[in-house]
Amino acid sequence: MAGVFDRLQAKIKDKQKEGGITALDLADLPPALRKIMRLMLRRLQLSYPQLCAAMEEMPEAERLTRGDLDQALDSLYEQAWLVRLGQGDKAIYKVNLRPKSGSTLASGIWSSLDEKLRK
Amino acid sequence: MGKIVSIHSFRGGTGKSNTTANLAAQTALVAGKRVGVVDTDIQSPGIHVLFGLDENSMGKTLNDYLYGKCAIREVAYNVGEHADESGGRSQLAGKNLWLIPSSIRGREISRVLREGYDVGRLNEGLQTLISDLELDYLFIDTHPGLNEETLLSIAISDALLIILRPDQQDFQGTAVTVDIARSLDVANLLLMVNKAVPNKYDYVHLKEQIEKAYHAPLTGILPLNFDLADNASKDIFSLAHPDHEWSRELRKVAAAILAVE
Numbered sequence: 001m002a003g004v005f006d007r008l009q010a011k012i013k014d015k016q017k018e019g020g021i022t023a024l025d026l027a028d029l030p031p032a033l034r035k036i037m038r039l040m041l042r043r044l045q046l047s048y049p050q051l052c053a054a055m056e057e058m059p060e061a062e063r064l065t066r067g068d069l070d071q072a073l074d075s076l077y078e079q080a081w082l083v084r085l086g087q088g089d090k091a092i093y094k095v096n097l098r099p100k101s102g103s104t105l106a107s108g109i110w111s112s113l114d115e116k117l118r119k
Numbered sequence: 120m121g122k123i124v125s126i127h128s129f130r131g132g133t134g135k136s137n138t139t140a141n142l143a144a145q146t147a148l149v150a151g152k153r154v155g156v157v158d159t160d161i162q163s164p165g166i167h168v169l170f171g172l173d174e175n176s177m178g179k180t181l182n183d184y185l186y187g188k189c190a191i192r193e194v195a196y197n198v199g200e201h202a203d204e205s206g207g208r209s210q211l212a213g214k215n216l217w218l219i220p221s222s223i224r225g226r227e228i229s230r231v232l233r234e235g236y237d238v239g240r241l242n243e244g245l246q247t248l249i250s251d252l253e254l255d256y257l258f259i260d261t262h263p264g265l266n267e268e269t270l271l272s273i274a275i276s277d278a279l280l281i282i283l284r285p286d287q288q289d290f291q292g293t294a295v296t297v298d299i300a301r302s303l304d305v306a307n308l309l310l311m312v313n314k315a316v317p318n319k320y321d322y323v324h325l326k327e328q329i330e331k332a333y334h335a336p337l338t339g340i341l342p343l344n345f346d347l348a349d350n351a352s353k354d355i356f357s358l359a360h361p362d363h364e365w366s367r368e369l370r371k372v373a374a375a376i377l378a379v380e
Contacts (some may be wrong), residue, residue, distance in 0.1 A: 023267070023270030023274045032233045035304065038304065040277055041244060042123075044243060044246050095239070099239070100236050100238050100267040100268070101235045102235040103235075105233075110233045112230055
């Protein structure tokens with residue numbers, strides 16, 4: 001029987017399959033969200049209180065209100081650009097980067113190349 | 120938290136891997152910092168050669184990590200423990216310098232091209248390296264041009280060093296990279312000119328022109344020279360020839376990186 005950790009991991013994997021954000025998408029975000037996403041990439045994950053604290057440290061002109069931040073986090077989560085574990089103040093957020101897609105060349109070309117490289 | 124420094128050029132052949140290896144070596148040796156070097160040029164890796172590794176001595180690679188075969192720590196090759204007994208690289212003995220190589224095996228490169236990989240896992244690996252090895256600096260040698268791993272490395276960098284040659288194609292390509300770096304809020308954008316034909320340029324004028332065009336500091340103008348070509352990646356040039364003009368100019372670039380807050 002799967003434990004809590006396994007279930008959470010499975011949930012994260014399911015979310016990740018749905019897409020994810022690319023570095024170019026980051027460039028299109030509002031400055032405050034972009035900074036938060038970059039911070040999350042560096043720290044790997046941030047709790048909701050840590051996100052709020054990071055927002056407080058930003059220049060006033062860029063800062064989002066608590067309500068706007070909550071809305072932005074919900075939106076990023078719904079787009080599968082963020083993974084969220086837990087709810088409310090106990091939530092932990094992590095950036096969901098889109099995997100690098102494989103080649104669209106016909107599979108026969110790759111198996112032929114593999115065959116040649118094996119020799 | 121250790122700093123991430125990405126070394127990039129829009130076009131190939133600018134001397135990116137050579138510069139990265141030399142900057143990393145200078146940072147570990149002269150500044151005494153704990154330094155990691157990651158080869159994210161997965162499609163055409165090469166920086167391992169400068170550190171004296173070949174296919175047989177390489178062991179686990181970044182490719183193994185990306186496909187879940189090992190932890191990132193297992194890929195880190197301790198350059199300080201395997202330094203040569205002679206030549207420039209011998210000076211790295213006992214220094215805190217690690218290389219995370221990409222695979223040079225054809226089948227593993229073709230797998231990356233065929234299947235892609237988990238970019239999130241790459242980022243986790245880079246951040247884990249900084250904490251596990253207690254790095255002061257992590258240098259990322261990128262693939263020329265723009266692709267997923269390059270854009271990611273730009274997005275997570277504390278400093279981005281863009282290398283260009285005094286060449287119209289490089290000038291235009293650099294403008295693209297500078298724009299993207301700015302749109303990703305890279306805090307410290309640095310430039311370096313490599314392979315400048317000696318006696319052809321007024322360096323003061325060239326520096327002014329480039330800084331005006333890109334609104335970023337030009338940290339060094341490194342000359343095109345036969346000595347470096349003759350080295351043929353056999354050694355880390357600035358360690359083997361510390362008094363050479365190329366090495367002196369490279370140390371200015373290293374100093375600019377060390378000055379980044």
